[in-house]
Amino acid sequence: MSTDYPEVEQGEPPLPSSNPLRDPADRRLPRIAGPSGLVIFGVTGDLSRKKLMPAIYDLANRGLLPPGFSLVGFARREWEDEDFAKEVHDAVKQHSRTPFREEVWQQLAKGMRFIQGSFDDDEAFEHLRKTIQDLDAAQGTGGNFAFYLSVPPSAFPIVVQQLKKHGLADPPNGSWRRAVIEKPFGHDLASAQELNRIVHEVFPRDEVFRIDHYLGKETVQNILALRFANTMFEPIWNRSYVDHVQITMAEDIGIGGRAGYYDGIGAARDVIQNHLLQLMALTAIEEPASFHPKALVAEKLKVLSAVKLPADLGGHTVRGQYTTGWQGGEEVPGYLDEDGINPESTTDTYAAIKLEINNRRWAGVPFYLRTGKRLGRRVTEIAVVFKRAPYLPFDAYATEELGQNALVIRVQPDEGVTVRFGSKVPGTSFEVRDVTMDFQYGESFTESSPEAYERLILDVLLGDANLFPRHQEVELSWQILDPIEKYWDSHGKPAQYPAGTWGPAEADEMLARDGRSWRRP
Known part of the structure; x- marks a missing residue:
């Protein structure tokens, strides 16, 4: 039975055939690039x-x-x-x-x-x-x-x-x-569309590989394995059980010597438009018919097309700029004091936004995306936070320290998965407290994970486009971010936060309006 993917242009030539040195039926064999x-x-x-x-x-x-x-x-x-x-x-x-x-x-x-x-x-x-x-x-x-x-x-x-x-x-x-x-592939929708036009005039669409190195990370690829290879997660991976999702990419470094690149681009364009929206799409997609690139892209496009911006951009988006603070035991300069930065710059070094996905699986579930420089520590994670149990047959004191169940996918560092759930505290009293089960790649597999660029360069040589965003994904991502950037441009300067903290107070207030709070990674 043939399958159509209307979101992907029809008539594209098929991907190159598999390497003749490898039996395509045996996915355990290493993929070896041909002459190239x-x-x-x-x-x-x-x-x-x-x-x-x-x-x-x-x-x-x-x-x-x-x-x-x-x-x-x-x-x-x-x-x-x-x-x-x-x-x-x-x-x-x-x-x-x-x-x-x-x-x-x-x-x-x-x-x-x-x-x-x-x-x-x-x-x-x-x-x-x-x-x-x-x-x-x-x-x-x-x-x-x-x-x-x-x-x-x-x-x-x-x-x-x-x-x-x-x-x-x-x-x-x-x-x-x-x-x-x-990346960055353009700085807004119009520039991305123009760049796509120029590139596609020279190279066929299926021969253009847009690098998002996050998609080459083993832990990101494990999102698909976690969801679709295990029956225990998929039945609860929906609005009936999930309260909200938090996707965080935090860096503890400043801009270093990248002032010429970073100023005028900022955290949202540099990270949210590509890395975090891709992580959100992989977290939210329906099961693809196969892992052929067209099938996977079709499902990601459905998610990105269904994204709904908050009605109140002022209340549910935040941009910030780090100021002087302490990190790693030493005082570090604020963004406006960095070499090469215009002292009047309004470039964001922190960005947090709330999005929703209007489809049957996710309607009403907020996705909170945040990224920033000079934050508390370096970490990238996806936290799926579940709703509280509708009824707890315990005394109130027994569950005072019990939070919400959560499944946390750690992309970097310490790659792995953590599950948080309630367990009885040892003793004669009946007290329930949060505990975690922790899976770490480094402890469970003897071989070390390849670097993202190893996987991506090999995929380019093999013509495997699974881990590369297509131009439609890039343009949809800019359609999501452009209205937010336009709003920020017309509403004053970014909020401030001291280096070494977890962002501006306004970001905490954003979640507090919804009765929630940020995880502390």
Whole structure:
């Protein structure tokens, strides 16, 4: 029986076939990339050095890349191939997850090349085209290359158009070319739509991979396993039993050296529009017909399309800015005192919003999303808080310390799942108190979890789009956030909170209006 997904454009070409070295019927076998290469634009940046290069080495070390895998760096530095190889070597030694092995490194280094030039340099792009042809012959990459845009969003259009101009986006017969784009994908709905238009003029829709590294985390993927592989949760995963859901991404650091990027963007655009709305969608979706990308996207689109903004944006959204405070035993500056920040800036370093999902499963259940910098500690979690029992056959004193049942999915750090429930306190009296059951990945599995970028880069090379937001998801997310940002822009300055605390008092008041309070992670 065929299944239609009306939310996803019909007529898209099917995804590339599975790797011939792997039996697609056996999901236990490792997924190994076929002949391929990766070109990284902006290869001298922190993301490349700390995440991308180590992830590529770790994939090679795990035997998941082909022997002829090729890595091409593109940047303005006046480097030769040997200089680039040394940069990769140093990054791998410092940041890789798996042990360094000389034989793996030597094999990987054979396919490394560097292109020096700016994004508007036609000569550099011609050099890139020739280099890719040479690698096809020398390394057996088969014409299969992904172009990773680790560059500022303002540079996306020119890089994509240069790839088209020099024939780099057009794959030779039987091969593929893909674009990998980092967030933020636009700064509002209009800019996201324009960027989608530009990118889709050059690359087919199914060959565009928008990176949201949170979706590559094992714990995020475990949301689907937790819900759909266990019969104990799904019957109560609805409005009849769930009181509310809290999704938190807290950071204990400030903006560091990212003033040029962060000021004018802020916490809501940087985190809520992508990471937190994706976590909400995965928490709330109906069971997909399969885990084919189209089926999964169709269910996420249903959730995002059903999101309802609060009628009172002033009472149920909050933005804040950290001020001077104490963190880790030392005094830290406020946001307006950070280097490179305009002292009149109204950029939010904290954002909290209330959303509802208008469908049969979730109608009336609030989803509270919050994120911020310079908060009490670094943590990302999804807390599903259940309604209280309709009747407690105990004396009032026996349940004074009993809260609401909760299932908490910890995305980072200490990845795992906690279940909070009531239990009798040992002794002769009958007293019920909250206790927790705790599952931790590190204790339950012998192998360590791969870094998110390992999974995502491998998925790009395999053409597996499960963990990559499609353009419809991006645009729906901006439709949710744009009215909130517009409201904030016309209603004064952000609330203030001291660094090292858990946000402005207004955020506590937001939940108190609903008779609830934030969890303390």
